[in-house]
Amino acid sequence: MTRRPATDAELDRLEARMDAWLAAWADSQESGAPDDRPLLLDVTRDDEVPRRWYVRLAGDSRDVIAVWLTLRQRTLAYESYVLPTPPQRALDVADFVLRRNYSLVGAQYGIGPEDALFLTGEIGTHCVDEDELDRIVGSLWAYIERDFSTLLRLGFSKQH
Numbered sequence: 001m002t003r004r005p006a007t008d009a010e011l012d013r014l015e016a017r018m019d020a021w022l023a024a025w026a027d028s029q030e031s032g033a034p035d036d037r038p039l040l041l042d043v044t045r046d047d048e049v050p051r052r053w054y055v056r057l058a059g060d061s062r063d064v065i066a067v068w069l070t071l072r073q074r075t076l077a078y079e080s081y082v083l084p085t086p087p088q089r090a091l092d093v094a095d096f097v098l099r100r101n102y103s104l105v106g107a108q109y110g111i112g113p114e115d116a117l118f119l120t121g122e123i124g125t126h127c128v129d130e131d132e133l134d135r136i137v138g139s140l141w142a143y144i145e146r147d148f149s150t151l152l153r154l155g156f157s158k159q160h
Contacts, residue, residue: 005073006125014128015051015071021130022053037134038065038141057141061148067140069133075122080140082109082117082148086155093117093155100147106139117151119143 006014022043028035039058046052051071059065070077086093097109097117107121119140123132 003074003124003126010125011051011071011073014125017130018053018069018071018128018133021133022055037138055137057137059141059145059148061145065141065144067137069136071125071128073125075124076128076136077120077122078107078136078140079112079118079120080144081112082119082144083151083155085111085115085117089155093151096147096150096154100143104139104143106136107143 022040025035025037025040026043029040041056041058041064042054043056044054046054049070053069055067055069057065057067065080067078067080101108106123107119110118110120112118112120121136123136
């Protein structure tokens with residue numbers, strides 16, 4: 001690591017900045033102002049994990065897309081649950097997501113807790129600003145919207 005870890009004061013300022021970004025996003029949607037971001041349904045903070053947000057977005061191919069943002073000492077980690085690993089067609093899904101990973105920017109598919117498929121990524125805390133937050137959340141939303149139906153078909157349909 002070439003950068004020192006963020007201090008508690010720096011993390012407090014970044015946490016406040018992220019809270020303000022989320023509040024401004026929610027306010028812009030409530031006011032009806034033009035906004036090209038996904039529809040923000042809800043934001044909650046984790047009571048047990050410090051500096052973690054759950055951002056719920058409206059989807060088209062999937063009703064709700066949840067993105068977890070976790071601010072750490074050196075990074076902002078982000079993840080989104082996609083679907084359970086299919087019991088019969090795991091290789092078809094794995095082939096698809098490995099090929100898809102090649103073209104993804106700032107995120108990658110992987111098998112995570114509960115033997116499920118997630119989209120994950122992280123950036124250094126020094127890179128976190130409103131534009132990066134928009135890119136992160138928007139990218140995860142777009143990747144899931146693009147791939148969810150295909151993943152369901154590959155993993156869970158009798159024919160594909």
